[in-house]
Amino acid sequence: MIDRSDPAWAEVAGPRTILLAAPRSFCAGVERAIEIVERLLEDREPPVYVRKQIVHNRHVVRELETRGAVFVDELDEVPDRATVVFSAHGVSPAVRAEATRRELEVIDATCPLVTKVHAEARRFAARGDTVVLIGHAGHEEVEGTLGEAPEQTVLVQSAADVETLEVPDPARVSYLTQTTLAVDETTDVVRALRARFPQLRGPGSDDICYATTNRQDALAAIAEEADLVLVVGSANSSNSVRLVELAHRHGTPARLIDDADDLRPEWLRGKRTIGITAGASAPPRLVDSVVEAFSRLGEVTVSERETTRETIHFTLPSAVRPS
Ligand code: 0CH
Ligand code: SF4
Numbered sequence: 001m002i003d004r005s006d007p008a009w010a011e012v013a014g015p016r017t018i019l020l021a022a023p024r025s026f027c028a029g030v031e032r033a034i035e036i037v038e039r040l041l042e043d044r045e046p047p048v049y050v051r052k053q054i055v056h057n058r059h060v061v062r063e064l065e066t067r068g069a070v071f072v073d074e075l076d077e078v079p080d081r082a083t084v085v086f087s088a089h090g091v092s093p094a095v096r097a098e099a100t101r102r103e104l105e106v107i108d109a110t111c112p113l114v115t116k117v118h119a120e121a122r123r124f125a126a127r128g129d130t131v132v133l134i135g136h137a138g139h140e141e142v143e144g145t146l147g148e149a150p151e152q153t154v155l156v157q158s159a160a161d162v163e164t165l166e167v168p169d170p171a172r173v174s175y176l177t178q179t180t181l182a183v184d185e186t187t188d189v190v191r192a193l194r195a196r197f198p199q200l201r202g203p204g205s206d207d208i209c210y211a212t213t214n215r216q217d218a219l220a221a222i223a224e225e226a227d228l229v230l231v232v233g234s235a236n237s238s239n240s241v242r243l244v245e246l247a248h249r250h251g252t253p254a255r256l257i258d259d260a261d262d263l264r265p266e267w268l269r270g271k272r273t274i275g276i277t278a279g280a281s282a283p284p285r286l287v288d289s290v291v292e293a294f295s296r297l298g299e300v301t302v303s304e305r306e307t308t309r310e311t312i313h314f315t316l317p318s319a320v321r322p323s
Helices: 028-043 059-064 093-101 111-128 141-147 159-163 183-196 210-223 238-249 284-295
Strands: 014-022 046-051 071-072 082-085 105-108 130-134 153-156 171-177 228-232 254-259 273-278 301-307
Touching: 014 130, 014 284, 028 046, 028 082, 028 111, 046 238, 059 071, 082 228, 111 130, 111 171, 130 141, 130 159, 130 183, 141 153, 159 183, 171 183, 210 238, 210 273, 210 301, 228 238, 228 284, 238 254, 238 273, 254 284, 273 284, 284 301
Parallel strands: 014 273, 014 301, 046 071, 046 082, 082 105, 130 153, 130 171, 228 254, 228 273
Antiparallel strands: none
């Protein structure tokens, strides 16, 4: 917490310029997922069960918990025939089958853009291809997508992984990606795949979603002008971590913060221009509170740099749609 009576904070007081990247913060898939849980909390008897964090943000999860949502890791923690929400990151067919067997009422908050990748995985596997999924091991979205055709899918995390990749038929290879990867790094991995498998086939359009791409482009536009970049987001948020790494690749120190309380005086020494963005799962109000925190250190000039305007909106599932 910024406190100018503390000598460590007093030492870094002074005027600052804040460059606000836009777009930042909630994407259409996250807004939809949160709204699904909120509507269920209004319309149904508690508790409302949610499998995994609805989105990877501590504040979002805590707030929904205080309103009656119960977050569980696996379906065995949900009573038979109860209502359960699947998170924005999607689930494997095995999880869906388990929910059916247990007679759970499923409300699916999987982002439609993740669902699209699942459909591609099924299509590519059905034509007999080895499906190379580019993504991060252990991430929930990756677990879900891998589950569509586990016998035919291999996970690749980097261009180096491609060198050692063995497939049954090099002429029948397709790739897919996690939706929240770094665009530049993924391009390198796809290039490495194409070099090894010239007949490589891919998705019709990029699997890295519009929101991930836009947040990276917006940050790239301010990163080199900033002395320090702050990314509002939680540590398990893939797209938020990718933003921190992107700032580093632009040569600018960057920190991931859950909120203004995470700010540290030693980060701010000699830093007059602060770039701020937020991952797709971080609420906009947290960005406002970080900007407000800086005003406690001196005069702040805020300049928003918008690289594109997002207008995309996803409809809610019929079970929670207002009649
Ligand atoms: O960036 P990841 O995938 O870790 O997820 P998040 O932080 O919850 O952001 C929203 C993306 C959800 C699914 O694409
Ligand atoms: Fe959907 Fe992209 Fe948002 Fe993920 S980051 S929820 S894929 S719009």
